Amino acid sequence: MADEDPILSAEGVSLRFGGVKALTDVSFSVRKGEVFSIIGPNGAGKTSMVNCVSGRYRPTEGRILFDGQDITKLGPNRRAGLGIGRTFQNLALFGHMSVLDNIMVGRHHLLKAGFLRGMMYWWGGAQREELAHRAEVEEIIDFLEIQHVRKAQAGTLPYGLRKRVELARAVALKPKLILLDEPMAGMNLEEKEDMARFILDLNQEWGMTVLMIEHDMGVVMDISHRVMVLDFGRKIAEGLPEEVMAHPQVRRAYLGVDDEAVNPAEIDA
Numbered sequence: 074m075a076d077e078d079p080i081l082s083a084e085g086v087s088l089r090f091g092g093v094k095a096l097t098d099v100s101f102s103v104r105k106g107e108v109f110s111i112i113g114p115n116g117a118g119k120t121s122m123v124n125c126v127s128g129r130y131r132p133t134e135g136r137i138l139f140d141g142q143d144i145t146k147l148g149p150n151r152r153a154g155l156g157i158g159r160t161f162q163n164l165a166l167f168g169h170m171s172v173l174d175n176i177m178v179g180r181h182h183l184l185k186a187g188f189l190r191g192m193m194y195w196w197g198g199a200q201r202e203e204l205a206h207r208a209e210v211e212e213i214i215d216f217l218e219i220q221h222v223r224k225a226q227a228g229t230l231p232y233g234l235r236k237r238v239e240l241a242r243a244v245a246l247k248p249k250l251i252l253l254d255e256p257m258a259g260m261n262l263e264e265k266e267d268m269a270r271f272i273l274d275l276n277q278e279w280g281m282t283v284l285m286i287e288h289d290m291g292v293v294m295d296i297s298h299r300v301m302v303l304d305f306g307r308k309i310a311e312g313l314p315e316e317v318m319a320h321p322q323v324r325r326a327y328l329g330v331d332d333e334a335v336n337p338a339e340i341d342a
């Protein structure tokens with residue numbers, strides 16, 4: 074369970090693309106050990122916020138702190154090296170490579186702080202290093218229940234399994250904080266339940282702090298410790314899931330309701 078220390082803080086983060094204000098003065102903290110979700114309508118700035126945390130975007134104003142260190146000016150590889158892992162909204166696997174190789178490359182990429190260097194290392198046959206990583210990768214494969222497809226080409230797998238392989242690759246970094254961009258998108262109910270269980274296990278058993286963007290309100294309510302709501306690039310609410318869903322502005326902006334009682338768990342965005 075989360076303690077009070079923040080592992081991640083955003084302070085007054087604004088992000089502009091020309092005339093578009095993607096984020097305006099957003100501040101929040103994620104505590105060590107918690108599952109923290111960002112929700113909001115399409116275009117609210119959720120992915121922009123996560124990209125500011127991963128280093129893909131640099132805020133126009135404000136600061137990002139990770140583990141007490143100001144990382145605002147660091148690039149994505151440096152942040153990955155500090156322990157920030159991520160998955161993407163759209164899958165980013167090497168389709169022609171096996172599941173195992175995808176996960177190993179993810180690990181080399183992050184450990185060696187450079188994709189090309191990681192690939193050369195791999196192709197150059199660094200057998201000893203490979204063996205050292207192998208045990209941990211096998212543990213991740215077991216954990217995510219993808220043993221049966223470990224030799225399959227990643228591109229040939231059904232969507233739900235590919236999402237799981239992508240998660241495995243992010244987990245292979247052993248990040249302290251993992252950023253999940255719509256981990257349930259495009260999944261059927263069973264796949265969503267599996268993914269929710271894996272995220273909870275990562276959090277509870279592996280001790281990873283999770284920052285997640287997710288549209289499925291049932292999942293958000295079930296597995297988040299706290300939730301932040303963005304609307305038009307501004308934070309409009311933050312708190313326990315049930316507090317946030319009871320917030321009038323959230324009900325109006327996000328759920329499209331005014332007064333009537335709503336059971337948020339029954340609403341799918």
Ligand SMILES: Nc1ncnc2c1ncn2[C@@H]1O[C@H](COP(=O)(O)OP(=O)(O)OP(=O)(O)O)[C@@H](O)[C@H]1O
Pocket residue numbers: 090093094095113114115116117118119120121122
């Ligand atoms: N690279 C970019 N260049 C220009 N505008 C961008 C860029 N990325 C995001 N935006 C704009 O910033 C705003 C916030 O977009 P963002 O993708 O962060 O929202 P979101 O909440 O993640 O939306 P969705 O739920 O649809 O993924 C939108 O108006 C979007 O068009």
